[in-house]
Amino acid sequence: MENVKNLVRMEGYKLLCIRKALFGYLALMVFSAFAIQSAGFFFFILLYLLTYTPTAYDEQSKGEYHIGMLPVERVQVVQAKYLVSLAELVVLPLLIGLSGGLVNCLIEIPENYQISFGVVLSLFFGGAMFVGVVMPCLLWLGSIRARYLVMTIYLLSFAGMGAISYLDNQWMNHIAQAGGIWLIPSGLAVLLFSYAVAVPLYRRRQFTS
């Protein structure tokens, strides 16, 4: 467990390297939280940055060699990545929910644009789906070889969100109504399944130049 904690800390240091960009998007996400659509938009940009960038940094600095020299199991590396992602998936939607609630208290927002608890749940579930698909690809192929795949997934998610919003701008609330609190265990189940896929893929990976 100590090793996983240290690996999580390492991920934190990597994120600190992109703190300027992260804080920018984080501020935009928080300030745009008066409307569902814009909050969702910045949430997914931020999630993409948080998921892809540490791996990209690893690849750029050949960080896999640093991790490879440490006395850790491959499974612990994967555990650390998923724990960091889980923390991000909890914190970001909650931040959106809190700032949305605060904005609602200060100014009157039309009901259609209000950020409800359901939206927070939907964002968690959507984020879990995104991380669940992207993370095994990144761990298996590395950020350079997986970049087109990740970008395609990202753009498809974005286009999908845009198309659905065009048809139904309350879709996040509707998902939340349909799934309710079950969106949390469902999101966790997606992450757990994704983790189970990622572990053997990362164990199989060899670090060639």
Place this chain on the structure above:
Amino acid sequence: MYVIEISGLKKRFEEGGFCLDLPEMRVPEGYITGFIGENGAGKTTTLKLMMDMLYPDEGTIRILGLDAHLQGPQVRAQIGYVGSTPGYLAHATLETLKRMHAPFYPNWDEALYRRFCDRFSLDGKKKYKDLSTGKQKQFSICIALSHHPKLLLMDEPTANLDPLARQEILDILTEELQREGVSVFFSTHITSDLDKIADYVQFLHHGRLLIAGEKDRICEGNRVVKGPLHLLTPETEPLFVNLRRSEFGFTGLTGCPDEVFSLLGDEAVYEKPTVEDIFLGYTQAERGH
């Protein structure tokens, strides 16, 4: 006692058609062993296999009595590794990198780390990417040695360094060996480094081990012979590993100096070879020169 024992090791790379084939290789404990080979001979591949960054197709690697693949974390906990690509986060400061690295090692010695940093004049506030190649290498060595490893594995530690920085690294290796009894295994293609500090040498060529053993014994067992061309006869020529002819005479490396001396006598000149002479001689012979 051996710190590294390799048996029946094979690793194939389909893309480049390269195959590392080491039926047996042993590295003795408590000595500095140089691993020499031309670019692409398989040195880095061998080191990555030891660190479990690559997996063997066949065979086993035992390090400090443990299986490098099955007991990877236990093995790596006792190794100080200086890779040709260390993989440190380029934008991080040295202090941050140390904070990232140190908690993984229960034996981490902060005082020792500070001492190395002082010795190399490394400033913890500087970013890794802003260091020169030599300083980056020195930092890697600080990190690798500060948890009191039993074995130090290094991939080309002196490559691309100026003579002063190179000498400083070689001095550190010798001192650590004397003080802590660390076994050192390092790959290089700078043969003069081996002449200076290696006790044992392993010659790798095209993925195969050509010669292995005690450096002094290997050098003693070979001679560079120079003489006039008429001394080369069908009887004497096969005694040379390689031969270079010029209008002034010949130069050749022989692995049986006594026999050559009995045939050529004082008419030829006999010199003790350097590691480079031996490496070049045997690799050229392999290539059929």
